[in-house]
Amino acid sequence: MAHVLVVTLNPALDLSIQLPRLEPGAVNRTRSSHLAAAGKGLNVAQVLVSLGHRVTLSGFLGADNDTAFVQACRRDGIEDASLRLPGETRINAKLAEDDGRVTDINGPGIEVSEAALAELTADLVARCKATSPAAVVVTGSLPPGATPEALAALIRALKASGVPVWIDTSGPALTAALAVLPDAAKPNEQELADWAGGPLTDPAAQLDAVRRLHASGVEEAILSLGGDGVLWVSRRGEWRATPPRVEVRNTVGAGDTLLAALLHGVIADQSPQEALRQATALAAEAVRHIGVGNPHAGDFQELLQQTSVSRCGEARVGGNA
Missing domain, CATH: 3.40.1190.20 (Ribokinase)
Structure with a gap:
């Protein structure tokens, strides 16, 4: 590709x-x-x-x-x-x-x-x-x-x-990186809360913070919420994904899997639903074992089917979804 x-x-x-x-x-x-x-x-x-x-x-x-x-x-x-x-x-x-x-x-x-x-x-x-x-x-x-x-x-x-x-970094490095407006960033909830200046106490606050990150000039604003899913705001719209329930063995590598798979979806020009569903399901596959997600896992199609993606609304800036 x-x-x-x-x-x-x-x-x-x-x-x-x-x-x-x-x-x-x-x-x-x-x-x-x-x-x-x-x-x-x-x-x-x-x-x-x-x-x-x-x-x-x-x-x-x-x-x-x-x-x-x-x-x-x-x-x-x-x-x-x-x-x-x-x-x-x-x-x-x-x-x-x-x-x-x-x-x-x-x-x-x-x-x-x-x-x-x-x-x-x-x-x-x-x-x-x-x-x-x-x-x-x-x-x-x-x-x-x-x-x-x-x-x-x-x-x-x-x-x-x-x-x-x-x-994808954290702490002062993330603050400095966001200040020069990369095309995409994937903070977790605490990292985005630090940037936003307050706790993200509910889904509405989470979505508002991701919207603000996108509005600041970060084209692909991605909030990783672990087992609670993913929020993604871009010119394609505002989307929320909920992962399938899996047995969590090791979360190391799940966030990296999410980022890479979502980048893949953007590069491949997939629909936002398809891109976010695949990335979220692959991150869920990753937590079942040590290492990154395996898109060739025998039950990956089942994980895809069990991953829910819904539209939150329209992005406030960045063109039509």
Whole structure:
């Protein structure tokens, strides 16, 4: 299908641990553990590839322990264009309990210099001009040395190349990113509440905040509500999706799955109902296991049928739905 450039500034090796229940201060016995290349960027790239797209993954990697990432990209058919820096990529521990609760213990990441950021920015802009990808996805946290202002400058440079920019980050990085108006953003409820300046106490408040985000200039305003579904406001209208009920095993990767699948729907020019239904169902498929959603799961058609999508109304800006 299309070519997508995915950028992850602070990737990680994920140590995923499944256990019945975490007992702090005690000896805990695990059911399983798995160490693998991970991070939001790799998650997004894997979903996009599974949906038929050609993906280039860029960002920063520690040169001393990049083998898992090299192998993951080769296995999944992802072009590896990450800039190698001296040192090691961080290791994050993710403790998943039987009740669905996940505890993340994340490392800070490898130190990034201004020179490295400038080199990466120049390379990304050159790739955009040379290959005209359908979109650039900038996702994940910021490593030490990369400021929110630096992220905003990167997004501004990518936008200037004429390629749509989708972002998924949090905290001050999200605030800085939203200030330069990316084409799409996917905050969760707390992140959007922080941006909106107050709690989103009911569905009406949630919809109003997403409308405001869209009205500010973010074309694809997406609110992820976990098990309560998704709100999406764009020029296509205002839509709410409710996912099917599934057994939640691990929520890590569900948000990345949602973002990637919705981007797929936009690139493929699907109807908003079809795009949001597929993205929501695929995110629900993801929470049933460790990893991202699998569009080839045997019961995926059933999950699609069990996913409800309804129209909330007309978007206030951005043209006709």
